Amino acid sequence: MQIQRAISLLAALLLGLYAAQAVADDEDKGEKIVKTTCGLCHLTGTAGAPIVGSKPDWAPRIAQGKATLYEHALKGYEGKNGAMPAKGGNATLSDDDVKAAVDYLVKKGS
Ligand code: HEC
Numbered sequence: 001m002q003i004q005r006a007i008s009l010l011a012a013l014l015l016g017l018y019a020a021q022a023v024a025d026d027e028d029k030g031e032k033i034v035k036t037t038c039g040l041c042h043l044t045g046t047a048g049a050p051i052v053g054s055k056p057d058w059a060p061r062i063a064q065g066k067a068t069l070y071e072h073a074l075k076g077y078e079g080k081n082g083a084m085p086a087k088g089g090n091a092t093l094s095d096d097d098v099k100a101a102v103d104y105l106v107k108k109g110s
Contacts (some may be wrong), residue, residue, distance in 0.1 A: 029097065030104030037090040038101050048081025050109070058109025066106065073102045 034042065034052060050057035052091035054057055059068060076086035087093045088101070 026100050027104065027107075030100035030102075033093065033097055033101040034104050036087045037086060037093065039106070040088070041106065045085070048079075049084070050105075053108045055109055058106065062106055062110060066102070069102050070099055073098050095103065 039052065041047050042052050045051045045057075050061055072084055074087060076084055078084075087098050093101075
């Protein structure tokens with residue numbers, strides 16, 4: 001009985017570690033993608049893009065909700081400031097990659 005409890009404790013611990021690592025990986029992934037693809041416009045505000053880490057730029061966008069931000073990042077859209085290309089113009093990114101990048105942008109801008 002003791003051993004069984006120890007094993008389930010260990011399993012729970014490992015699962016927790018794994019989940020924490022997955023979250024960290026996702027954040028790293030988002031940052032990398034922003035730096036390599038999205039940053040082209042979003043680091044400097046080129047073409048009217050909301051700047052990474054600028055709360056005034058991001059507050060009204062975050063207020064639209066993440067579903068809208070994901071949709072606009074994945075499919076692209078024409079806004080008041082300019083055009084946001086689908087997947088930032090990098091078709092090799094998966095949907096999850098783009099979502100991780102949006103999560104990173106939202107986190108930095110909150
Ligand atoms: C060629 C320049 C360019 C690149 C590259 C780019 N964006 Fe954008 N993005 C824009 C512009 C311009 C806007 C603002 C459009 C407007 O609202 O007028 C924007 C807006 C956004 C928004 C806000 C959407 C909203 O509804 O307010 C998100 C989220 C976003 N981009 C995510 C990304 C992600 C993620 C990437 C990389 C995968 C990326 N962008 C790459 C130009 C770019």
